[in-house]
Amino acid sequence: MSEMDIKVLLVDDEIGFTDVMAKRLSKRGMTVKVAGGGTEAIQALRGDDYDVALLDLKMEDMSGIEVLQIFKKMVPNLPVIMLTGHGSEEAAREGMQHGAFDYLLKPCEFEKLLEKILAAVKRSE
Amino acid sequence: MPDRQYYRSLHRSMAFTVVLVSLMPLALITLIGGYQYTEIYKGRVMAHLEEIVHKHEQNIDTYLLEKVGEIRVLADNMGVDCFLDEGKLENLHKSLMKRHGGGFVDLGLVNSYGIQVAYSGPFRLGLADYSQSVWFREVQKRTVYVSDVFLGLRGVPHFIIAVQFESEGKKWVLRTTIDFVAFNQLVENIHIGRTGLAFIINRRGEFQTKPRIDLSAEVPFLRELLQKATTDAREEGSFALKKARDMVVSTIAPNPLTGRETIFLSTPLKQGDWLLVYQQDSADAFSDLAQTRNLALVVLLIGVIAITFVAFYLSKRMVKRIIAADKEKEMMNEQVIEAGRLASLGELAAGIAHEINNPVAIMVEEAGWVQDLLAEGIDKNGNTDETKRALTQIRTQGARCREITHKLLSFARMIDPTTMELQLNELVEEIIGLSNQRTKYANVQVETELARDLPTIAASPSEMQQVLLNLVNNAVDAMEKEGGTLTITTKRDKDDVLMTVADTGCGIPRANMQRLFDPFFTTKPVGKGTGLGLSIIYGIVNKMKGEISVNSAVDVGTAFTVRIPSAAKTGVPSDENAEERG
Numbered sequence: 237m238s239e240m241d242i243k244v245l246l247v248d249d250e251i252g253f254t255d256v257m258a259k260r261l262s263k264r265g266m267t268v269k270v271a272g273g274g275t276e277a278i279q280a281l282r283g284d285d286y287d288v289a290l291l292d293l294k295m296e297d298m299s300g301i302e303v304l305q306i307f308k309k310m311v312p313n314l315p316v317i318m319l320t321g322h323g324s325e326e327a328a329r330e331g332m333q334h335g336a337f338d339y340l341l342k343p344c345e346f347e348k349l350l351e352k353i354l355a356a357v358k359r360s361e
Numbered sequence: 362m363p364d365r366q367y368y369r370s371l372h373r374s375m376a377f378t379v380v381l382v383s384l385m386p387l388a389l390i391t392l393i394g395g396y397q398y399t400e401i402y403k404g405r406v407m408a409h410l411e412e413i414v415h416k417h418e419q420n421i422d423t424y425l426l427e428k429v430g431e432i433r434v435l436a437d438n439m440g441v442d443c444f445l446d447e448g449k450l451e452n453l454h455k456s457l458m459k460r461h462g463g464g465f466v467d468l469g470l471v472n473s474y475g476i477q478v479a480y481s482g483p484f485r486l487g488l489a490d491y492s493q494s495v496w497f498r499e500v501q502k503r504t505v506y507v508s509d510v511f512l513g514l515r516g517v518p519h520f521i522i523a524v525q526f527e528s529e530g531k532k533w534v535l536r537t538t539i540d541f542v543a544f545n546q547l548v549e550n551i552h553i554g555r556t557g558l559a560f561i562i563n564r565r566g567e568f569q570t571k572p573r574i575d576l577s578a579e580v581p582f583l584r585e586l587l588q589k590a591t592t593d594a595r596e597e598g599s600f601a602l603k604k605a606r607d608m609v610v611s612t613i614a615p616n617p618l619t620g621r622e623t624i625f626l627s628t629p630l631k632q633g634d635w636l637l638v639y640q641q642d643s644a645d646a647f648s649d650l651a652q653t654r655n656l657a658l659v660v661l662l663i664g665v666i667a668i669t670f671v672a673f674y675l676s677k678r679m680v681k682r683i684i685a686a687d688k689e690k691e692m693m694n695e696q697v698i699e700a701g702r703l704a705s706l707g708e709l710a711a712g713i714a715h716e717i718n719n720p721v722a723i724m725v726e727e728a729g730w731v732q733d734l735l736a737e738g739i740d741k742n743g744n745t746d747e748t749k750r751a752l753t754q755i756r757t758q759g760a761r762c763r764e765i766t767h768k769l770l771s772f773a774r775m776i777d778p779t780t781m782e783l784q785l786n787e788l789v790e791e792i793i794g795l796s797n798q799r800t801k802y803a804n805v806q807v808e809t810e811l812a813r814d815l816p817t818i819a820a821s822p823s824e825m826q827q828v829l830l831n832l833v834n835n836a837v838d839a840m841e842k843e844g845g846t847l848t849i850t851t852k853r854d855k856d857d858v859l860m861t862v863a864d865t866g867c868g869i870p871r872a873n874m875q876r877l878f879d880p881f882f883t884t885k886p887v888g889k890g891t892g893l894g895l896s897i898i899y900g901i902v903n904k905m906k907g908e909i910s911v912n913s914a915v916d917v918g919t920a921f922t923v924r925i926p927s928a929a930k931t932g933v934p935s936d937e938n939a940e941e942r943g
Binding site for chain 2: 263344
C-alpha cells in the first residue's frame with residue numbers, strides 16, 4: 237500500500253496540532269479524519285474503516301488508554317500509534333501494554349511519524 | 362526550633378523527675394527501714410531494761426527475805442531468856458553485824474505491851490515504848506513485818522524488821538533496824554547511762570530510799586502512775602492483779618521534773634507494799650539509736666546532694682544533646698522540605714511538560730508545514746497566506762510556552778523561607794492556576810469557597826505554596842482514576858485561619874491513617890510518590906504553630922484541614938521589614 241491509499245484517524249483535543257498534522261499528512265496523499273476527543277473518535281471508527289489511528293494519551297473527555305481499549309474491541313487489527321506530550325514515556329509504554337502498535341513523544345519528527353504509519357499499515361496487511 | 366525557655370523548663374523537669382524517681386525509693390527505704398529499726402531497737406532496749414529491773418527487784422527481795430529469815434531463825438530458836446540477857450543479845454547482835462557487814466543496826470526484844478525490854482545497838486532505846494508504832498500494830502496482825510522508812514524515835518531514816526514469837530505463853534516481838542545507807546546503795550546499784558536512776562516508793566508515794574537527786578517534783582506523777590497501775594490491774598481482774606505484782610510495768614511519759622521524755626519502769630516489792638521504780642531519759646536510753654539515726658540522716662543527706670547534683674548534671678548534658686539533635690533535625694527538616702519542594706516541583710513539571718510539549722509540537726509541525734509549502738513553492742496558490750497563518754500559529758504557541766515557563770519560574774524562584782504576611786486566598790488562586798492542566802486531565806472539577814474576611818497569615822510564601830500544592834496534588838492523585846471534585850475552603854475561626862482541601866477520591870484506609878504524616882510513607886506506585894509530601898506539610902504547619910487534621914472515608918473522600926494562626930495573633934514582621942530583608 238502506498239501513502240496515497242492510507243486512511244488515518246487522528247485523535248487529539250489540541251486543535252492546533254490536529255489542524256497542521258492533517259494538512260501535512262494530506263499533503264502526502266493520506267486521507268485524514270480528525271477527531272477532537274475520545275467520543276468523537278469512537279463515532280468516527282463506527283462510521284468508517286481506517287488503516288491506522290494516531291491517538292493522543294491525554295484528552296479532556298477520555299484518556300487515550302480508554303479509547304485504545306475501545307478501539308481494540310471494535311477493530312482488533314487496527315494499528316494504533318500513541319502520541320503523548322507528557323514528559324515521560326511511562327504512559328506511552330502503558331499504551332503498548334494495552335495493544336498499541338507504537339508510541340511517539342510530542343514533539344516528534346514528522347518523518348519518523350510517517351515511517352511508523354507505514355510500518356503499522358504494512359504489519360496490519 | 363524551641364526557644365531557650367523551653368530547654369530550661371525541659372532541663373528542670375528532667376532533673377526534677379530524676380531526683381524524684383531516685384529519691385523516692387531511697388526516702389521510702391529510709392523511712393520504713395528507720396521506723397522498723399527504731400521500733401525493734403526500742404523494743405530491745407525496753408526488754409533489756411525490764412530484765413535488769415526484774416533482776417534488781419529479785420536482789421532487793423532476796424536481801425529483805427534474807428534479813429527477815431535471820432531474825433525469824435533467832436526468834437524461833439534462841440528463846441526469850443537469851444534475848445532478855447543483854448549480854449547474850451549483844452553477842453547475837455555483834456554476830457549478825459559480823460556476818461552481814463553491818464546491815465543490822467540494832468536488835469531489840471519488845472513485849473506484848475510494846476515496851477522494848479532488851480536492846481543492843483548504838484542508840485539508847487532501852488524501855489522505849491512502841492505500843493503506838495505502826496510497825497508494832499502491824500506485826501501483831503501479820504507475825505512478820507517489814508516497815509516503811511520512817512524517822513522514829515532516833516530521828517534518822519530507817520526501817521524495821523519485826524518478827525512475833527511465843528515463849529512461855531507470852532507473845533514477844535524481836536525487832537531489828539536495817540542499815541538504811543547500805544539498803545539505799547543496794548537499791549541505787551543499777552545505774553545505766555547518764556540518767557538511769559532507781560528508787561523505792563511506798564503505796565502513798567513516799568520515798569523509801571534517798572535518790573541521788575531531788576525527785577520531790579515527780580511525786581504527784583509517781584502517785585498517779587502507781588494508782589493507774591493498780592487500777593488497771595484491778596479492772597483486769599485478780600489474775601491481772603497477781604500478774605501486775607510480779608511484772609515490770611513500763612511507761613514512757615514526759616518527766617514533770619525535767620520536761621524530757623522519760624522511761625519509767627516499776628515493779629512491786631514486799632508483796633506490793635513498795636514499788637521499785639527505775640527511770641531514765643529516753644534520749645539517754647536510746648542514745649545509740651539517735652546516733653544511728655543521725656548517721657543515716659547524714660548518709661541520706663549526702664545521697665540527696667549526690668543524686669541532685671548527678672540529676673542536674675546529667676539532665677544538663679542530655680538537654681545539650683537534645684539541643685544538638687534538634688539543630689540537626691531542623692537542618693534535616695530544611696533539607697527534607699527542600700527535597701520535597703523539588704519533588705512536588707517534579708510532579709508539577711510532569712504536568713507542565715505536557716502543557717509545553719503540545720504547543721512545541723504544534724510549532725514544530727507548523728514549521729514543517731511551512732517547509733512543505735516552501736518546497737512546493739511559496740508563490741503557489743494560497744501558499745503565502747498559509748505560510749503567514751503558520752507563522753502566526755508558531756508565534757501564538759511560542760507565547761503560550763512563554764507564559765507557562767514564566768509561571769513555572771515564578772514558582773521555582775520562591776524558595777525564600779522568610780516569614781511574611783500573606784493572604785491565603787491569593788495563594789489558593791495561584792496554585793489552582795498552576796494545577797489547572799493536571800486537574801483538567803484528571804477530570805477533576807475545582808471548586809473554591811474562600812472567605813472574604815480572611816485575615817492574613819504569617820508564613821513563608823514558598824512553604825505555604827508547597828503545603829497547598831502537595832495537598833492539591835494528593836487530592837488530584839486520589840481522584841485520578843474516576844475524576845471528582847476538589848473543594849478548597851478558607852474561613853476564619855477567631856484568630857485562626859482554617860483551610861480545607863477536600864476531594865471526592867478513593868479515601869484513606871484506616872490502617873494508613875496512623876502513618877500518614879510519616880516521612881517516606883506512600884501508597885503511590887514506585888516513582889510516583891516520594892512519601893515526603895504530607896511529612897513536609899506537617900513540618901511546615903508545625904513550624905507555623907499551626908495544626909493539620911484529616912478526615913477520610915474510603916470511597917467517599919478525604920479532607921485535610923490546616924489551622925494557621927493569623928498574622929495578628931503571631932505578631933508577624935511588617936511588609937516593610939520583609940521588603941528591607943528582601
